[in-house]
Amino acid sequence: MQTDPAPAAVNIPPASTAERAAQLRAQLRHHAERYYVHDAPEIPDAEYDRLFQELQSIEADFPALRTADSPTLRVIGRVLEGFAPVRHAVPMLSIRTETDTTPGGAVAFDARVRRELELPDDAPAVAYEAELKFDGLAINLRYERGLLVQAATRGDGETGEDVTQNIRTVRGRHGAGGAIPLRLKGNAPALIEIRGEVFMRRDDFERMNERQREKGEKTFVNPRNAAAGAVRQLDPAIAAQRPLSFFAYGLGEVDGWQQPATHSATLDAIAAFGVPVCADRAVVQGAQGLVAFHAQMGARRDALPFDIDGVVYKVDSIALQQRLGFVTREPRWAVAHKYPAQEQMTRLNAIEIQVGRTGKLTPVAKLEPVFVGGTTVSNATLHNLFELRRKGVRVGDTVIVRRAGDVIPEVVGRVPGVRAAYVPNFRMPRECPVCASRVLREKGGVDHRCSGGLYCAAQRKQAILHFAGRRAMDIEGLGDKLVDQLVDGGLIHTLPDIYKLDVGQLAALDRMADKSARNIVEALEKSKRTTLARFLYALGIRQVGEATARDLARHFGALDRIMDADTEQLLEVPDVGPVVAQSIRTFFEQPHNREVIAQLRAWGIRWDEDGGKAPAAQQPLSGRTIVLTGTLPTLTRDAAKAMIEDAGGKVAGSVSKKTSFVVAGDEAGSKLEKARALGVRVIGEAELLAMLADLPRA
Numbered sequence: 001m002q003t004d005p006a007p008a009a010v011n012i013p014p015a016s017t018a019e020r021a022a023q024l025r026a027q028l029r030h031h032a033e034r035y036y037v038h039d040a041p042e043i044p045d046a047e048y049d050r051l052f053q054e055l056q057s058i059e060a061d062f063p064a065l066r067t068a069d070s071p072t073l074r075v076i077g078r079v080l081e082g083f084a085p086v087r088h089a090v091p092m093l094s095i096r097t098e099t100d101t102t103p104g105g106a107v108a109f110d111a112r113v114r115r116e117l118e119l120p121d122d123a124p125a126v127a128y129e130a131e132l133k134f135d136g137l138a139i140n141l142r143y144e145r146g147l148l149v150q151a152a153t154r155g156d157g158e159t160g161e162d163v164t165q166n167i168r169t170v171r172g173r174h175g176a177g178g179a180i181p182l183r184l185k186g187n188a189p190a191l192i193e194i195r196g197e198v199f200m201r202r203d204d205f206e207r208m209n210e211r212q213r214e215k216g217e218k219t220f221v222n223p224r225n226a227a228a229g230a231v232r233q234l235d236p237a238i239a240a241q242r243p244l245s246f247f248a249y250g251l252g253e254v255d256g257w258q259q260p261a262t263h264s265a266t267l268d269a270i271a272a273f274g275v276p277v278c279a280d281r282a283v284v285q286g287a288q289g290l291v292a293f294h295a296q297m298g299a300r301r302d303a304l305p306f307d308i309d310g311v312v313y314k315v316d317s318i319a320l321q322q323r324l325g326f327v328t329r330e331p332r333w334a335v336a337h338k339y340p341a342q343e344q345m346t347r348l349n350a351i352e353i354q355v356g357r358t359g360k361l362t363p364v365a366k367l368e369p370v371f372v373g374g375t376t377v378s379n380a381t382l383h384n385l386f387e388l389r390r391k392g393v394r395v396g397d398t399v400i401v402r403r404a405g406d407v408i409p410e411v412v413g414r415v416p417g418v419r420a421a422y423v424p425n426f427r428m429p430r431e432c433p434v435c436a437s438r439v440l441r442e443k444g445g446v447d448h449r450c451s452g453g454l455y456c457a458a459q460r461k462q463a464i465l466h467f468a469g470r471r472a473m474d475i476e477g478l479g480d481k482l483v484d485q486l487v488d489g490g491l492i493h494t495l496p497d498i499y500k501l502d503v504g505q506l507a508a509l510d511r512m513a514d515k516s517a518r519n520i521v522e523a524l525e526k527s528k529r530t531t532l533a534r535f536l537y538a539l540g541i542r543q544v545g546e547a548t549a550r551d552l553a554r555h556f557g558a559l560d561r562i563m564d565a566d567t568e569q570l571l572e573v574p575d576v577g578p579v580v581a582q583s584i585r586t587f588f589e590q591p592h593n594r595e596v597i598a599q600l601r602a603w604g605i606r607w608d609e610d611g612g613k614a615p616a617a618q619q620p621l622s623g624r625t626i627v628l629t630g631t632l633p634t635l636t637r638d639a640a641k642a643m644i645e646d647a648g649g650k651v652a653g654s655v656s657k658k659t660s661f662v663v664a665g666d667e668a669g670s671k672l673e674k675a676r677a678l679g680v681r682v683i684g685e686a687e688l689l690a691m692l693a694d695l696p697r698a
């Protein structure tokens with residue numbers, strides 16, 4: 001029988017493999033520099049890990065290819081110019097990463113620990129402290145006699161950067177902890193270095209990016225980069241504006257303090273010093289305990305307020321940790337067990353426009369499906385035109401997609417590379433892809449919007465709900481569940497269709513009895529008799545709230561006059577500025593919107609028009625300023641306010657000499673006292689209702 005030739009005793013690497021190893025080394029060095037030194041990676045961590053593992057596996061097969069400066073042998077990172085170097089008395093090590101994201105990763109770690117401790121098979125389970133692996137930046141906090149004297153980054157593990165100024169501003173989140181104390185609580189040791197991670201909470205990150213987007217400024221790729229960038233920001237004033245948090249996970253140099261016998265008790269002691277320690281940690285027994293923790297935290301990952309990229313297992317006993325020791329700068333007693341990455345690379349196949357319920361146009365990336373953050377993602381938001389341009393993404397590019405928590409997936413950037421062919425830059429459509437109305441952008445704003453508010457199918461549900469609202473046409477019973485059914489079931493296509501509905505159609509719907517169907521038809525009928533102000537407000541014109549609608553109605557007195565008013569005439573209305581005037585003009589310029597209004601009038605919607613004379617004088621509360629306080633027996637605060645305003649009155653938030661009267665209910669507090677002190681008249685709900693009793697519905 002023919003056998004394969006025996007393998008050579010020494011593996012001679014083929015030239016192509018040597019070349020690949022050199023290429024990988026160069027790539028890894030470049031990407032490590034982008035990540036650790038500039039806080040601006042070009043590829044996702046998962047891609048870096050893949051390159052790293054490829055090099056590791058080549059080096060394992062061909063040890064001759066492992067150069068002394070191979071990235072696989074070093075803690076990467078260096079001191080950025082501008083920060084003073086800090087030599088760590090106890091080196092800041094990293095931990096081995098178990099990239100097998102299945103429970104197998106935890107089982108393998110426990111087996112390794114037991115083998116290295118030479119435990120017999122029947123020895124009891126090893127106790128581990130299981131923690132979260134926070135995705136931020138490692139920091140060493142040095143406290144002397146309880147005072148924070150220095151904070152340093154990890155740097156290359158031996159030497160880090162002095163970032164004390166910036167770290168002093170880590171305030172955490174009120175009520176959620178995470179603040180770095182400037183002074184330790186209790187009986188502080190002569191010297192204690194506390195190590196942990198500075199990170200940014202997801203909501204803080206989203207809010208910060210949203211602010212940046214609104215200002216049309218650069219956004220951050222992910223919370224980790226935002227946090228790392230803030231810590232290494234040369235201007236502490238800027239760093240102070242970035243919302244950072246901190247969790248401790250270990251110790252550095254210590255003097256004059258007896259460390260507890262376990263890692264878990266050490267963390268308890270650190271917490272007692274007033275330094276934040278994450279509550280999501282547990283002492284667990286053996287492989288089973290690790291697997292359970294990994295699964296439990298994996299299930300909660302999306303709901304956590306911050307990003308984690310895995311969990312960390314540490315042998316709990318310090319004595320056992322010492323027996324296990326280190327290999328090439330990684331402790332044998334700890335491992336990081338990863339979860340599926342929250343960022344991946346994929347191809348951008350197309351950019352489509354989505355029209356939201358409020359008419360906002362969002363460019364959406366159509367992606368080559370990719371598994372990221374635990375699910376397959378094929379659509380991701382690009383936010384707005386300006387974000388898209390700043391990121392420089394074009395169709396055909398390889399892009400980085402991020403999906404973390406329940407935040408919608410987004411394209412955070414493109415992977416640098418040469419495009420094979422010219423691809424034109426993306427443009428916003430001039431017409432709404434749903435209804436063909438004009439697309440507009442408010443001056444100075446970043447969002448594009450469809451101007452076909454009443455007509456556009458994408459905005460239909462929102463428009464109907466707003467139209468039917470209590471302060472608008474007040475159609476009782478026409479809530480979101482019903483609107484969903486009506487629109488999705490094809491019973492109404494445009495807003496005026498709601499007046500076509502009959503009892504039979506409504507009663508056939510889910511959770512609709514004959515009686516409720518009849519009530520709705522009655523409410524629809526009743527709503528037809530309204531006021532110009534309510535009708536105007538009901539149209540949902542951007543920038544036109546209740547107060548503006550009332551001002552417009554009072555000023556013009558008739559709808560046609562408002563529809564035909566030019567900007568100058570609109571500007572004559574009190575409180576109407578150029579942005580509001582423009583918005584009103586644009587709305588009525590759309591033929592579709594005019595069509596909808598004509599149809600509504602044809603259905604019998606009517607109000608009194610008064611030829612433009614201000615009706616204010618005839619209203620009983622006109623010119624009166626009223627303050628509401630306490631809980632009224634039957635009216636909600638909103639209802640009372642609406643009634644007063646409909647009667648021409650104004651509702652103010654605080655009592656002054658100008659207040660006409662105060663309506664007080666139960667548990668009225670300081671406003672009532674103030675009214676009494678100023679001699680302002682105080683009445684109850686009954687008296688208010690009596691004042692309004694003979695009024696026609698305004």
Ligand code: IVH
Pocket residue numbers: 093094095096131132133134135136137138139196197249250312331334336
């Ligand atoms: S322990 C000797 N615990 O992950 C052990 N590290 O390489 C030192 N990290 O850069 C690290 N969460 O910044 C430890 N609960 C945790 C951690 C954690 C995040 C980071 C750490 C380090 C990297 C590990």
